[in-house]
Amino acid sequence: MKEIKRSNVPCWGNEQNPFHVNEMDDTISQVNSIDTSIAEVNSLPWTWKPDPSLTPTELIDSWKNFQTTLNGAVEKQKKEQAAKKTERLKERKVLGMNKSSVEYANKLKRFLKYKEYDKDTLKLLGVIATRSSEKHTKLDSEIKNAIVELECRLNDSTWLVNQARMIGKGIH
Incomplete structure (x- = not known):
């Protein structure tokens, strides 16, 4: 029987598992930078945890930074979805015959x-x-x-x- 190697197991490469499969040489390598929006959105902390050592003003600044980061990622995702939607609409128009x-x-x-x-x-x-x-x-x-x-x-x-x-x- 063929033995399953660690390198054949696909991974996402986020903070829970910082490794991803390199498709070309079938090895595992550390993820340094991923330029896809999915990885950026998945790597965001979706919950905010206050640090007890911070002062109240630092906590407020931390919360505002968290909100702007989260809102930016959500806006970017919405723009990408809108772009995909317009692309699909253009494809439908090119194909024609899309009426009732x-x-x-x-x-x-x-x-x-x-x-x-x-x-x-x-x-x-x-x-x-x-x-x-x-x-x-x-x-x-x-x-x-x-x-x-x-x-x-x-x-x-x-x-x-x-x-x-x-x-x-x-x-x-």
């Missing part, structure tokens, strides 16, 4: 009634036309079926939107 199924049904209705269309409508029509040719049915009736599926939020509607989304990504 009822909105897509309305777009298909506008296409049938007024012959108005946009990129999402064209993607949906491409999927519907492919399905229509495979089933040997009329395109008009297949579009109407898709509208009903989208309005009722049936399983086929999620498949339809996912296929249209893949067309937007360039996957056919």
Whole structure:
């Protein structure tokens, strides 16, 4: 049996365990500086313990320093979360096809009634036309079926939107 070495055990590297695993040479080394925000937040003392040897003004200064350090870490974490959220939103916008199924049904209705269309409508029509040719049915009736599926939020509607989304990504 293979013996488990100390160096194979992953550690976080905070004040409870000041060692971390070096992935490159599989050894344990002392953590000197970690530049990730998670390590900074994890290394903060989340509880303030008053030192009995301090004077009242020093205690107040100590408390204020603790609060500013804690508030700074929390603000930094909030900014990072907001940045991640905007990045995810940008990714969703790039991928497209992130509306509700009822909105897509309305777009298909506008296409049938007024012959108005946009990129999402064209993607949906491409999927519907492919399905229509495979089933040997009329395109008009297949579009109407898709509208009903989208309005009722049936399983086929999620498949339809996912296929249209893949067309937007360039996957056919």
